[in-house]
Amino acid sequence: xxxxxxxxxxxxGETSTTTASTxxxxxxxxxxxxxxxxxxxxxxxxxxQVLDRLVSNxxxxxxxxxxxxxxxxxxxxxxxxxxxxxxxxxxxxxGVFDGHGPFGHMVAKKVRDTLPFTLSTQLKLASESEQIGVxxxxxxxxxxxxxxxxxxxxxxxxxxxxxxxQFPEMYLPLKHALLKSCQQIDKELKMHPTIDCFCSGTTSxxxxxxxxxLVVGNIGDSRAVLATRDKDxxxxxxxxxxxLKPDLPSESARIQKCKGRVFALQDEPEVARVxxxxxxxxxLAMARAFGDFCLKDYGLISVxxxxxxxLTERDEFIILASDGVWDVLSNKEAVDIVAxxxxxxxxxxxxxxxxxxxxxxxxxxxxxDDCTVxxxxxxxxxNVVKESHKEDSVESVSISNKEEEEDEIVQVKEESIPKSxxxxxxxxxxxxxxCISVAQDDEEWSALEGLTRVNSLLSIxxxxxxxxxxxxxxxxx
Numbered sequence: 001x002x003x004x005x006x007x008x009x010x011x012x013g014e015t016s017t018t019t020a021s022t023x024x025x026x027x028x029x030x031x032x033x034x035x036x037x038x039x040x041x042x043x044x045x046x047x048x049q050v051l052d053r054l055v056s057n058x059x060x061x062x063x064x065x066x067x068x069x070x071x072x073x074x075x076x077x078x079x080x081x082x083x084x085x086x087x088x089x090x091x092x093x094x095g096v097f098d099g100h101g102p103f104g105h106m107v108a109k110k111v112r113d114t115l116p117f118t119l120s121t122q123l124k125l126a127s128e129s130e131q132i133g134v135x136x137x138x139x140x141x142x143x144x145x146x147x148x149x150x151x152x153x154x155x156x157x158x159x160x161x162x163x164x165x166q167f168p169e170m171y172l173p174l175k176h177a178l179l180k181s182c183q184q185i186d187k188e189l190k191m192h193p194t195i196d197c198f199c200s201g202t203t204s205x206x207x208x209x210x211x212x213x214l215v216v217g218n219i220g221d222s223r224a225v226l227a228t229r230d231k232d233x234x235x236x237x238x239x240x241x242x243x244l245k246p247d248l249p250s251e252s253a254r255i256q257k258c259k260g261r262v263f264a265l266q267d268e269p270e271v272a273r274v275x276x277x278x279x280x281x282x283x284l285a286m287a288r289a290f291g292d293f294c295l296k297d298y299g300l301i302s303v304x305x306x307x308x309x310x311l312t313e314r315d316e317f318i319i320l321a322s323d324g325v326w327d328v329l330s331n332k333e334a335v336d337i338v339a340x341x342x343x344x345x346x347x348x349x350x351x352x353x354x355x356x357x358x359x360x361x362x363x364x365x366x367x368x369d370d371c372t373v374x375x376x377x378x379x380x381x382x383n384v385v386k387e388s389h390k391e392d393s394v395e396s397v398s399i400s401n402k403e404e405e406e407d408e409i410v411q412v413k414e415e416s417i418p419k420s421x422x423x424x425x426x427x428x429x430x431x432x433x434x435c436i437s438v439a440q441d442d443e444e445w446s447a448l449e450g451l452t453r454v455n456s457l458l459s460i461x462x463x464x465x466x467x468x469x470x471x472x473x474x475x476x477x
Contacts, residue, residue: 051084052082052083053081053083054080054081054082055079055112057349059344059345059348060083062083062376062377063081063083063374063375063376063377064345064348064349064374065081065348065373066348066349066372067079067352067370067371067373068353068370068371070370070371072370074105075370076098076100076104076202076370077096077099077324077370078097078105078108078372079095079097079320079373079374080093080095080116080374081094081376085116085120085208086123091208091209091210092209092376093116093119094207094209095116095204095205095206095207096204096206096320096321097111097202097203098203098322098323098324098370098372099202100202100203101199101201101282101292102200103195103197104200104201104202106195107189107197107200107201107202107290107291110192111189111290114188115182118181118184119177119181122178122180122181123174123177126173126177127173167308168213170210171213171215174208174210175306178208178215179304179306182204182290182302182303182304183303186290186291189290197290197291197292197293198292199282199292199294201289201291202289202290203220203221203222203289203290203322203323204218204219204220204222205217205219205224205241205320206304206320207320209376212311212312213308214308215307216307217304217305218241218242218244218304218305218306219244219289219290219305220244220286220287220289221244221245221286221323221326222241222322222323223239223241223243223320223331224239224241224319225237225238225239225240225318225319225331225334225335226238226239226240226309226319227315227319227338228312228314228315228316229315230314235335236335237330237332238331240307240309242305245272245285245286245287246262246272246284246286246287247262247264247272248287251287251288251299252272254287254301255287255298255299258297259298260275260277260295260299260300261275261277262274262275265283271285273285274287274295274298276298277298282294288300288301288302288303288304288305289302290302311378315378316339316378316379317375318376318378319335319351319374320373321351321371321373322370322371324359324368324369324370325351325352325371325372328355328362328363329354329355329358333354337351338375344381347375348373348374348375349373352371352372352373355371356371
């Protein structure tokens with residue numbers, strides 16, 4: 001399902017020692033044919049030809065990913081699983097990117113394709129500079145003074161860390177490389193010749209797992225959740241990131257200090273948005289994002305919130321998902337759905353399908369948002385199977401009493417819920433297997449033709465003069 005593959009591109013006149021050319025490789029004029037995808041005959045993008053890189057619905061031995069378009073238009077979400085990152089067998093890079101605005105889907109894909117390679121380049125430059133610094137004795141003292149300054153900054157950050165963890169050597173270089181990469185990508189988006197990022201942008205939640213070390217970077221309101229076992233061997237959810245929304249005290253203070261405005265609309269009192277000082281636009285529902293240069297002078301930033309965690313044997317998997325999932329499901333619900341999925345390869349889709357159906361129940365008059373999930377499994381499948389045998393006895397006991405419990409529940413439901421709520425009562429009494437089934441994917445839901453809820457960017461008319469509209473937006477910056 002959408003697995004990416006590598007293709008050896010050969011130029012005209014170049015011979016290959018491993019493959020022989022056939023009649024299908026060339027056209028009648030002697031030109032080389034571009035590789036095509038498995039489905040639809042579409043051309044395979046160059047970024048999709050990287051080995052161990054997944055960007056579409058599919059799965060691998062240790063990860064699965066799935067996305068589904070909402071009812072608001074084009075799917076503006078993008079996702080990525082990059083195994084063997086930086087040519088290391090023990091390193092994997094994962095990310096979920098939620099675009100918004102007229103060109104949000106283009107911004108999300110651009111960041112998805114650029115961020116891992118920019119980060120890899122920054123890490124290589126950092127390692128090379130360290131080697132040069134060690135060889136050069138004259139610059140060694142200067143580098144030591146800089147390293148002391150960096151450690152001091154992180155020691156101040158560690159004081160706010162309740163765990164008081166000691167960070168490994170890989171953390172500081174990776175943290176500063178990620179900060180520089182995000183800054184560089186935002187500058188490239190600002191001057192991009194074909195993508196208008198003035199009122200379009202994307203969020204980003206990424207993780208880099210290197211051995212047992214985990215570094216998570218978050219920009220916006222997407223979220224990362226860890227599933228781990230507590231002392232009683234119960235599966236619990238640990239939120240690894242903070243949803244960087246405008247109503248957070250620190251984020252709101254920064255925006256207001258830069259003369260931006262933060263308030264919610266009357267019909268959405270629970271959704272705080274960022275507005276220009278003298279115009280009721282654009283109404284961005286997040287405090288940090290790539291792009292959105294109309295607000296970059298008024299408090300919006302693209303600096304990621306970076307956190308570190310040391311993984312243990314009790315940690316089982318990590319969920320990265322866009323806000324379309326977290327708007328309707330809690331952390332614990334998402335963890336339970338992934339843990340009870342039929343297989344690892346279907347875990348991401350099970351979570352997305354359940355989120356879509358939860359939208360229909362909780363917000364029947366709203367259009368559901370795009371839902372994207374990336375699941376990274378931390379333990380070998382053999383260990384998971386051994387642990388599952390311990391839970392089989394508990395599940396068998398619940399199954400034995402299933403008929404009696406269902407009879408009682410059905411009788412109460414039929415007596416208490418009126419016939420007018422038949423659809424909602426049916427959804428509430430569904431089992432997990434019925435919720436994630438594909439049989440109801442084609443059913444129509446007329447109520448979703450209503451209002452748009454929790455949209456990241458409002459389509460409010462810009463109160464700009466004709467002179468400003470006729471000129472390029474880059475002249476305003």
